[in-house]
Amino acid sequence: MQLPLETEALVVHAPGADFAMTPIVIQDLRPDELLVEIKYSGICHTDIWLQSGAAGPLVEFPAIPGHEGAGIIRAIGSEVKDKTLRVGDRVLLSFTACGECTPCREEQFSRCADFARLNLTGLRRPDGTTPAALRDDGRPVRSQFFGQSSFSRFSAVHEHCVVRYPFPKEEEEEEEEEDTLAIYAPMGCGYQTGAGTILNIMRPRPDQTVAVFGAGSVGFAAIMAAAAVSVKQVIAVDLVERKLELAKEMGATDAINTAALQKGTVVDEIRRLTGGRGVDFAIDTTGVPSVVEKMLDCLAYGGTAASIGATPMEARISVDVGAFFANKKTWIGVAEGDSHPPKV
Numbered sequence: 001m002q003l004p005l006e007t008e009a010l011v012v013h014a015p016g017a018d019f020a021m022t023p024i025v026i027q028d029l030r031p032d033e034l035l036v037e038i039k040y041s042g043i044c045h046t047d048i049w050l051q052s053g054a055a056g057p058l059v060e061f062p063a064i065p066g067h068e069g070a071g072i073i074r075a076i077g078s079e080v081k082d083k084t085l086r087v088g089d090r091v092l093l094s095f096t097a098c099g100e101c102t103p104c105r106e107e108q109f110s111r112c113a114d115f116a117r118l119n120l121t122g123l124r125r126p127d128g129t130t131p132a133a134l135r136d137d138g139r140p141v142r143s144q145f146f147g148q149s150s151f152s153r154f155s156a157v158h159e160h161c162v163v164r165y166p167f168p169k170e171e172e173e174e175e176e177e178e179d180t181l182a183i184y185a186p187m188g189c190g191y192q193t194g195a196g197t198i199l200n201i202m203r204p205r206p207d208q209t210v211a212v213f214g215a216g217s218v219g220f221a222a223i224m225a226a227a228a229v230s231v232k233q234v235i236a237v238d239l240v241e242r243k244l245e246l247a248k249e250m251g252a253t254d255a256i257n258t259a260a261l262q263k264g265t266v267v268d269e270i271r272r273l274t275g276g277r278g279v280d281f282a283i284d285t286t287g288v289p290s291v292v293e294k295m296l297d298c299l300a301y302g303g304t305a306a307s308i309g310a311t312p313m314e315a316r317i318s319v320d321v322g323a324f325f326a327n328k329k330t331w332i333g334v335a336e337g338d339s340h341p342p343k344v
């Protein structure tokens with residue numbers, strides 16, 4: 001496929017602006033990149049985080065979000081390391097990493113020392129350029145968000161994002177095949193972030209308890225993973241009743257609708273549900289600072305809390321340091337559930 005390539009993408013032109021289908025030009029393909037025709041993309045919290053301007057100085061606009069792409073390879077850069085990839089192969093897209101820092105050399109790619117710059121700024125390449133520009137005025141557009149900016153009909157993606165679609169083509173009819181590609185697109189971030197936090201990091205025992213704040217796709221993945229390892233109690237917390245009903249279908253043993261609490265706080269309710277102890281593990285998928293505070297407060301003695309949803313840059317919270325210290329609590333930040341996408 002010839003470059004430059006004129007196509008279109010859902011561009012955010014300014015912080016907080018709507019997504020606008022906008023003509024863009026993909027100018028070139030570097031040797032370590034692939035041109036992918038995006039067929040489907042999930043929508044993840046971090047896309048809205050980018051669109052809202054919460055990334056602050058990390059991201060200049062215009063920018064193309066999207067980081068759960070699924071599609072078909074249309075061109076392959078000359079130095080792409082995986083020589084088994086072919087034009088026409090179906091692929092899922094995940095995050096990128098530098099491949100050279102200490103965590104990357106240990107295959108801990110989600111802990112890449114350069115994760116924020118490579119994934120959140122939408123810039124590619126050490127020289128700070130972008131693959132695409134706006135067609136009408138030639139301005140560069142941030143077009144490698146998580147190495148892929150998948151809210152685009154075509155995207156020049158970094159090779160590290162690319163995971164071959166694991167299901168062979170001949171198994172399915174053409175139409176069904178594309179449907180399954182759609183179903184698996186959110187593997188690129190949401191599913192592995194939620195499930196990986198439970199399975200790779202927290203590893204709860206069956207006698208332990210988990211609370212998940214935010215019943216979206218990341219929260220559902222965490223709930224399903226916790227249910228799959230048969231923890232004693234999985235408490236889903238959200239503001240929307242129908243999402244909590246779905247959370248129960250997916251394995252939550254209890255649900256708390258914080259919009260409907262008659263008295264007390266969500267922390268009181270979690271303590272009531274756990275016989276006064278609190279939970280052994282808590283996950284925040286919302287990135288809302290006041291929710292993060294509640295997550296820390298609801299931990300049991302020795303409990304661990306994980307922030308896995310992006311917060312506005314430079315957001316701060318209030319912590320009861322005495323209780324945190326006395327109860328030997330732990331608070332960790334997790335990206336992508338510590339997953340290595342080709343192995344998920």
Ligand SMILES: [Zn+2]
Pocket residue numbers: 097098099100101102103104111112113114
């Ligand atoms: Zn790295």
Ligand SMILES: [Zn+2]
Pocket residue numbers: 044045046047067189190
């Ligand atoms: Zn995401």
